[in-house]
Amino acid sequence: MEFMTGERETQVSTLREIFEEQPLGKEVAVEGAVHSIRDMGRIVFVTVRTRDGLLQTVFEKEEHPEFSGLKEAMCLRVQGRLRQEARAPRGLEIALEGLEILSAPAAPLPLPIDKWKLNTSLEARLNQRALALRHPRERAIFRIQEGIVRAFRDFLWEQGFTEVHTPKVGARSAEGGANLFRLSYFHKPAVLQQSPQLYKQMLVGVFDRVFETGPVFRAEKHNTKRHLNEYTSLDFEMGYIRSFRDVMEMETGFLRHMMEFLAQEYYQELKLLGVELPSVEQIPAVPFRQAKELVAKKYGRAVRSPQDLEPEEEQLIGEYFKEEYGSDFVFVTHYPSGKRPFYAMEDPEDPTVTLSFDLLFRGLEVTTGGQRIHEYGKLIEKMEARGMTEEGLEEYLDAFRYGMPPHGGLGIGLERMTMQLLGEENIREASLFPRDLSRLKP
Amino acid sequence: MEFMTGERETQVSTLREIFEEQPLGKEVAVEGAVHSIRDMGRIVFVTVRTRDGLLQTVFEKEEHPEFSGLKEAMCLRVQGRLRQEARAPRGLEIALEGLEILSAPAAPLPLPIDKWKLNTSLEARLNQRALALRHPRERAIFRIQEGIVRAFRDFLWEQGFTEVHTPKVGARSAEGGANLFRLSYFHKPAVLQQSPQLYKQMLVGVFDRVFETGPVFRAEKHNTKRHLNEYTSLDFEMGYIRSFRDVMEMETGFLRHMMEFLAQEYYQELKLLGVELPSVEQIPAVPFRQAKELVAKKYGRAVRSPQDLEPEEEQLIGEYFKEEYGSDFVFVTHYPSGKRPFYAMEDPEDPTVTLSFDLLFRGLEVTTGGQRIHEYGKLIEKMEARGMTEEGLEEYLDAFRYGMPPHGGLGIGLERMTMQLLGEENIREASLFPRDLSRLKP
Numbered sequence: 001m002e003f004m005t006g007e008r009e010t011q012v013s014t015l016r017e018i019f020e021e022q023p024l025g026k027e028v029a030v031e032g033a034v035h036s037i038r039d040m041g042r043i044v045f046v047t048v049r050t051r052d053g054l055l056q057t058v059f060e061k062e063e064h065p066e067f068s069g070l071k072e073a074m075c076l077r078v079q080g081r082l083r084q085e086a087r088a089p090r091g092l093e094i095a096l097e098g099l100e101i102l103s104a105p106a107a108p109l110p111l112p113i114d115k116w117k118l119n120t121s122l123e124a125r126l127n128q129r130a131l132a133l134r135h136p137r138e139r140a141i142f143r144i145q146e147g148i149v150r151a152f153r154d155f156l157w158e159q160g161f162t163e164v165h166t167p168k169v170g171a172r173s174a175e176g177g178a179n180l181f182r183l184s185y186f187h188k189p190a191v192l193q194q195s196p197q198l199y200k201q202m203l204v205g206v207f208d209r210v211f212e213t214g215p216v217f218r219a220e221k222h223n224t225k226r227h228l229n230e231y232t233s234l235d236f237e238m239g240y241i242r243s244f245r246d247v248m249e250m251e252t253g254f255l256r257h258m259m260e261f262l263a264q265e266y267y268q269e270l271k272l273l274g275v276e277l278p279s280v281e282q283i284p285a286v287p288f289r290q291a292k293e294l295v296a297k298k299y300g301r302a303v304r305s306p307q308d309l310e311p312e313e314e315q316l317i318g319e320y321f322k323e324e325y326g327s328d329f330v331f332v333t334h335y336p337s338g339k340r341p342f343y344a345m346e347d348p349e350d351p352t353v354t355l356s357f358d359l360l361f362r363g364l365e366v367t368t369g370g371q372r373i374h375e376y377g378k379l380i381e382k383m384e385a386r387g388m389t390e391e392g393l394e395e396y397l398d399a400f401r402y403g404m405p406p407h408g409g410l411g412i413g414l415e416r417m418t419m420q421l422l423g424e425e426n427i428r429e430a431s432l433f434p435r436d437l438s439r440l441k442p
Numbered sequence: 443m444e445f446m447t448g449e450r451e452t453q454v455s456t457l458r459e460i461f462e463e464q465p466l467g468k469e470v471a472v473e474g475a476v477h478s479i480r481d482m483g484r485i486v487f488v489t490v491r492t493r494d495g496l497l498q499t500v501f502e503k504e505e506h507p508e509f510s511g512l513k514e515a516m517c518l519r520v521q522g523r524l525r526q527e528a529r530a531p532r533g534l535e536i537a538l539e540g541l542e543i544l545s546a547p548a549a550p551l552p553l554p555i556d557k558w559k560l561n562t563s564l565e566a567r568l569n570q571r572a573l574a575l576r577h578p579r580e581r582a583i584f585r586i587q588e589g590i591v592r593a594f595r596d597f598l599w600e601q602g603f604t605e606v607h608t609p610k611v612g613a614r615s616a617e618g619g620a621n622l623f624r625l626s627y628f629h630k631p632a633v634l635q636q637s638p639q640l641y642k643q644m645l646v647g648v649f650d651r652v653f654e655t656g657p658v659f660r661a662e663k664h665n666t667k668r669h670l671n672e673y674t675s676l677d678f679e680m681g682y683i684r685s686f687r688d689v690m691e692m693e694t695g696f697l698r699h700m701m702e703f704l705a706q707e708y709y710q711e712l713k714l715l716g717v718e719l720p721s722v723e724q725i726p727a728v729p730f731r732q733a734k735e736l737v738a739k740k741y742g743r744a745v746r747s748p749q750d751l752e753p754e755e756e757q758l759i760g761e762y763f764k765e766e767y768g769s770d771f772v773f774v775t776h777y778p779s780g781k782r783p784f785y786a787m788e789d790p791e792d793p794t795v796t797l798s799f800d801l802l803f804r805g806l807e808v809t810t811g812g813q814r815i816h817e818y819g820k821l822i823e824k825m826e827a828r829g830m831t832e833e834g835l836e837e838y839l840d841a842f843r844y845g846m847p848p849h850g851g852l853g854i855g856l857e858r859m860t861m862q863l864l865g866e867e868n869i870r871e872a873s874l875f876p877r878d879l880s881r882l883k884p
Contacts (some may be wrong), residue, residue, distance in 0.1 A: 002726070005691070057454075106842070433641065442836075
């Protein structure tokens with residue numbers, strides 16, 4: 001009988017080990033793909049792309065004629081001695097002594113993965129996504145995206161939240177608007193969830209504080225640089241709040257933690273992309289109406305739609321708070337009631353607005369949140385005032401009937417957060433396999 | 443202008459703080475729901491349910507007539523002095539001095555949340571899910587489930603994996619079988635992904651090692667105790683493997699880490715549920731055919747379907763390895779080629795079987811994995827032999843055309859793992875909001 005013990009001896013080093021330990025003169029082995037080949041006549045440089053970066057290797061043609069068949073995109077296991085080389089990236093290279101070809105491509109690469117920048121159109125990169133992502137700069141985007149999610153979870157665990165997994169397929173409810181994808185679920189009509197909202201609220205009654213990081217689906221017919229039809233939402237909901245400010249403070253705490261965590265754990269990727277992290281000492285919070293007035297006044301702009309922020313207005317609010325307060329972030333609070341969902345709590349001092357907020361990051365909404373109605377009677381009242389039926393909301397309403405603490409929460413669009421942090425122009429740059437009006441594959 | 447700093451002063455203690463620091467005689471404040479009320483005549487015990495457990499509080503009626511209106515499921519903020527009380531759970535209680543009612547239920551609870559066990563049918567508990575989950579034992583299941591996911595991610599990050607988010611809606615491909623949910627995506631036919639398989643393989647070419655924890659959708663018409671139509675899959679895929687054993691070793695490493703992590707971080711919940719964690723020193727691995735023969739011989743059972751393991755056979759294999767080797771886990775390897783997907787790598791020594799495995803945990807399959815074909819030519823050959831077209835697999839095949847390392851991976855069913863670990867009889871017990879043939883809500 002064979003047994004697995006979980007202990008795997010490996011003779012192969014990671015780049016992190018090599019650059020940290022610098023075992024000069026020692027033989028090391030590395031696995032990776034041939035990223036680029038530079039034939040200098042007598043000697044040949046082969047850059048190997050591993051999961052944690054690029055490593056220069058080198059051999060002399062005369063000494064190793066058997067290495068002559070190397071091609072870009074081959075997967076290799078190489079051995080050699082580590083030595084200092086000032087002209088090599090990060091000052092180290094491997095003088096190749098042995099080499100095993102693990103696999104070879106069937107055709108030459110159609111994208112210049114080995115160039116410093118992939119100067120191809122976004123369209124071309126999305127069509128060849130699995131290949132384009134191999135470029136170190138493309139790959140770095142998603143390493144940093146991973147860091148955002150890790151920071152989110154780590155911070156919330158530290159704050160006593162429980163992670164949950166709620167279903168993405170569900171019965172249609174009175175809440176759902178027109179922006180739902182519909183499907184047939186064993187001959188019953190069903191929809192894809194546009195948010196875990198109702199589930200995370202129900203679960204506040206169970207765990208007090210919950211979060212989820214998962215996909216959400218919006219059948220919106222927007223074809224813009226900032227909309228996706230499927231994206232990853234970072235959601236949390238917390239009970240026993242004293243005010244909707246508690247939710248904004250929690251998000252501010254997360255953002256501070258996120259910046260520290262990225263600076264510490266993802267500095268290689270940030271450096272590669274030339275990203276400077278914004279400082280998040282404090283985030284200004286401005287009421288919706290005041291925000292509109294401030295930018296109308298400063299930028300000489302007429303207030304056209306008093307109930308909404310137009311994209312251009314969001315951008316100007318972002319600029320205003322950058323110029324006046326040096327902040328890349330701003331909370332816009334107290335959105336008009338008519339524009340918020342039925343569960344949003346109205347401001348007792350002015351019921352035309354809600355105890356809600358959006359977070360703008362460099363002029364783009366990256367979060368929507370607020371306090372929710374927690375009293376059963378008030379929820380029913382609000383639904384009636386909106387002409388909503390209880391259909392499909394029975395269990396949600398039950399949670400309130402049997403007691404819920406005051407609570408609030410938010411949802412952060414992961415791709416938007418990534419896009420703004422990295423200064424990308426199009427949200428599709430921040431999605432591994434974007435889904436938009438026309439793109440359903442790869 | 444108001445500013446958020448992320449620093450929130452709170453006067454409220456968590457139970458963890460109270461039980462660790464034991465500030466006897468000091469005034470403490472706690473927030474939570476009224477879990478149970480025991481009126482003893484002169485004094486009243488009010489157990490408060492907080493996010494990290496139950497706490498006994500007590501008051502004298504004569505001293506505090508203003509506390510008399512307390513009801514089950516009210517949400518409270520209470521203050522009082524902490525004191526030792528041998529008969530209280532964990533030996534501490536709060537003598538109530540102040541109390542603020544944050545919310546009150548609109549109706550009495552229809553489920554006995556305050557009882558030691560919720561002696562109601564699974565059906566009743568699922569119909570009132572948001573309420574049933576408030577029971578400490580129900581809640582503990584999902585706290586432990588959180589721990590499994592955390593352990594999975596933590597272990598894989600430590601091993602150099604990158605976390606990815608792949609789309610759940612996609613174009614239909616030649617791979618998909620009959621078990622796909624179909625939907626219309628802006629007038630184009632689309633499906634819900636039954637696994638992130640093809641995406642994680644493409645991403646091995648990018649990050650070498652990737653994992654994802656997310657929902658998968660199977661339109662299987664099974665109505666059993668171990669099938670869900672939407673579940674959470676813990677998937678990983680790793681490049682540069684030498685053998686499919688590397689994948690099994692990685693999973694064994696994860697399981698060892700998981701048990702340690704749960705024992706350390708979720709001991710309260712394990713204790714509450716009376717769960718003893720299995721030991722995972724080593725896991726036996728037995729080839730499919732041999733496994734069938736072993737149980738046929740030991741339990742006098744005829745081998746009926748030579749290409750498949752019947753559920754009863756899985757259970758007997760589990761029993762066999764528990765009895766003979768004391769192991770709760772067993773890898774069954776080398777499944778017949780015909781029963782594995784097109785991307786499964788055949789054993790060069792016997793092409794009728796694949797370099798694949800299932801992991802059985804107490805007689806139930808909780809993982810399917812194996813080595814994948816990484817050579818473009820072989821993949822095309824296999825597809826042709828199966829009569830498959832390349833439709834919808836163009837980008838997947840491109841990843842191979844342009845070079846892929848040898849790789850393999852697996853998918854773990856989170857709810858099955860939770861169910862087996864906790865000794866639950868029905869997988870619905872291990873899903874917050876299960877989706878089955880008849881259940882689409884809540």
